[in-house]
Each structure stands twice: as structure tokens, then as C-alpha cells.
Amino acid sequence: MYFGIICSASMETIQRKTLLYRTGVGGMDHYINHVLGCAHGCRYPCYAFSMAQSYGRVRSYDEWCRPKLVGNALELLDKELPRLKEKIRSVHLCFSAGVKDEGESMQNDFDMLKKELIKRLEDYFGSDEKRIAHAKNVLKYAEQLLRAEKADPYVVIPAAVLHDVGIKAAEEKYGSAAARYQEKEGPAIAGRILVEMGYEDQNVYEICAIIARHHSPRAFEDTNFKVVYDADWLVNFPEEVAVRDPEKIRQTIRKIFLTPSGRETAEKLFLP
Numbered sequence: 534m535y536f537g538i539i540c541s542a543s544m545e546t547i548q549r550k551t552l553l554y555r556t557g558v559g560g561m562d563h564y565i566n567h568v569l570g571c572a573h574g575c576r577y578p579c580y581a582f583s584m585a586q587s588y589g590r591v592r593s594y595d596e597w598c599r600p601k602l603v604g605n606a607l608e609l610l611d612k613e614l615p616r617l618k619e620k621i622r623s624v625h626l627c628f629s630a631g632v633k634d635e636g637e638s639m640q641n642d643f644d645m646l647k648k649e650l651i652k653r654l655e656d657y658f659g660s661d662e663k664r665i666a667h668a669k670n671v672l673k674y675a676e677q678l679l680r681a682e683k684a685d686p687y688v689v690i691p692a693a694v695l696h697d698v699g700i701k702a703a704e705e706k707y708g709s710a711a712a713r714y715q716e717k718e719g720p721a722i723a724g725r726i727l728v729e730m731g732y733e734d735q736n737v738y739e740i741c742a743i744i745a746r747h748h749s750p751r752a753f754e755d756t757n758f759k760v761v762y763d764a765d766w767l768v769n770f771p772e773e774v775a776v777r778d779p780e781k782i783r784q785t786i787r788k789i790f791l792t793p794s795g796r797e798t799a800e801k802l803f804l805p
Contacts, residue, residue, distance in 0.1 A: 546604030550687065550733055553613045553624070563617070564625040565610075570600035589683030617731055643686055647672065650694040653726050658701060667768060668694050674798070675764035681794035684760045688736060692743040692761045695723040699744070712748035719744040750791065763795030770803060779805055 553563050569590060571581065582597045591597045603609075614621075651669065658664045675693035679686055699719025700710045707714045720741035727737045743758050750762055766773075766789055774785055782803055790796040 545599070545601045547601045548605050549603050549609065550736060551613065552603060552606055552609040553617060553621070562623060563621050565606075567603045567606045568600050569603070570597045572598055572600055574598045612733075613731075620731070643690065646687075646690055647694070649730060650691055650726075653730070654694055654698065657698065657722070657726070661701070664697060664700060668697060670768045671696065671761075671764045673764075674767040675760055677798065678760045678764055678792060678794050682756050682760050682792050684756045688739050688743070688757045689760050691723075691727060691732070691736075692740045692747075692757070693764055695719070695726065695740070696744050696747045696761060696765060698722045698726070716745050716748060719747075754791065756792070759791040759795070763790050763792050763799075766790060767795065767798060767802065770799060774803075 547569055552565055552567065554566065569585070582591070582594055585591045585597065586593075651665075651672075654668055655665055672690065672693045675689050676686075678684070679689045697715060697719070699715040699717065699722060702718035702722060703714035704710050706718065723744050724737055724741050727740060732740075739757065743761050746758075747761060747765060750758065754762070770786075770789075774782070776782055776785060783800065786796055786799045786803065790799055
């Protein structure tokens with residue numbers, strides 16, 4: 534505590550949406566990263582820096598070597614500890630310290646997040662292997678695109694996995710899986726899943742907003758939406774687009790896809 538108070542006068546601060554993260558490392562189930570970066574300036578390639586850069590948290594190694602404190606750490610803990618107290622057995626403080634680094638911690642967190650989301654999706658869809666397989670394929674492309682576009686993985690990953698979760702309710706209520714019914718039914722179902730997982734209200738709102746219009750982009754969308762939208766189209770494109778002429782395919786790709794990396798990936802996949 535005193536360390537944070539003393540350093541805050543001379544260190545830059547950042548704001549985060551959450552502070553308590555899950556980890557799959559043996560001997561601990563949660564950890565706290567209250568600092569972004571590392572002042573050691575090691576000469577060997579830093580995996581933590583590479584991960585942080587790939588997810589858009591820092592732009593350069595010089596920036597990484599100027600650590601920043603999480604300025605709203607205490608506020609986040611006041612909210613997260615009461616909510617998660619039944620799930621937490623131990624908390625490792627500053628798991629980013631030393632060789633294990635923040636990058637590895639982040640990857641562990643993403644892996645566990647994906648695993649839990651997929652399990653909940655499988656429980657919800659049951660024997661509907663087609664819907665489950667589609668979500669996994671969209672997730673694969675979403676992970677690829679979010680790194681290139683510097684999107685937020687804590688928003689993109691859940692939105693990619695749960696984007697079509699409204700199909701089951703749509704078919705039961707309306708006898709149709711039409712896009713407008715998916716978008717109508719999906720947010721409430723996804724919201725319940727995310728709240729059960731302990732997601733923050735702000736993230737739940739953004740994820741559900743993406744699901745509510747994942748077939749209906751507006752004129753101006755943020756990067757998180759664009760990544761999920763493009764990932765979904767990368768999976769759907771072969772079934773939805775019947776043209777075979779290369780120039781028409783190229784034009785269709787430019788019309789549909791919203792991100793540079795989405796268009797580039799689509800051209801590699803679908804142009805002869």
C-alpha cells in the first residue's frame with residue numbers, strides 16, 4: 534500500500550476495467566496486476582512486452598520501460614472483492630513481476646476465459662454442434678484480428694463466442710433464426726452468462742451491444758465491434774457470397790469488411 538502511495542507521485546497512471554484476474558498457474562487461482570510495464574530494461578526479448586504490445590497496451594519498448602500504476606486499483610478492489618469472495622482462494626500480488634511476466638499472465642487469463650465461455654456455450658446449445666463449431670471458428674478469426682487492430686480482448690473474445698447465442702431462443706419463439714430475431718434475443722441471454730461469470734457491468738453492456746447488432750453495423754462503429762463483425766463474416770463468406778469472378782469477390786470484400794486486417798485475411802482466403 535505505501536509503495537503505491539509513494540510511487541504515484543512520480544509515476545504515470547492508467548485506468549483499468551478490472552484488477553482481479555484468474556490464472557491457471559498451480560498454487561494460485563487469482564492475481565493482481567496493479568502496474569503496466571517493467572523498469573528492468575532487460576536486453577533479452579521480453580515476452581511480456583510482446584504480449585502487451587500485440588494487445589495494444591503499449592506502443593514501444595521505451596514506453597514499456599516506463600511503468601504506469603493502475604490509478605483506480607483501490608476502487609476496483611472495493612467492487613471486485615465482495616463479488617468474487619466466494620470464488621477466490623488465493624491472490625498473487627503483482628503476478629507480472631520476474632520472469633513469468635504480465636504477458637504470460639494475460640495469456641493464461643485469456644485461455645481460461647475462452648475455456649469457460651466455450652463450456653457455457655456448449656451447456657446452452659447442448660447437442661447443436663453446428664452452432665458451437667461456428668462460434669469456435671469466429672473466435673479463431675477474432676483473436677487473429679484483435680491483435681492486428683489493437684482491440685480489447687476482454688470484450689472481443691466474449692462477444693465472438695456468444696454472438697449467435699440468441700439463435701436458440703429465436704427459433705423457439707419465432708420459428709426462425711433470422712438476424713433480427715437473433716439480435717433481439719441474444720443480449721439478455723449473453724448478459725446472464727457474463728454476469729454469472731463475474732463480468733463488470735461496463736463490459737457486459739458493451740458486449741451485449743455488439744451482440745444486439747452483430748448483423749447490422751451502424752455508420753460509425755468502434756474497433757471491438759468491427760473485429761467481431763469481420764470475424765463472423767470470415768466464417769460466413771463462403772456460404773453467403775455466391776460470386777466467382779475474382780474482381781467481384783474483391784469488390785464484395787471491400788464492401789463487407791470493416792477492418793484492414795479483415796479485408797486482408799478475406800482476400801487471402803477467398804481470392805483465387
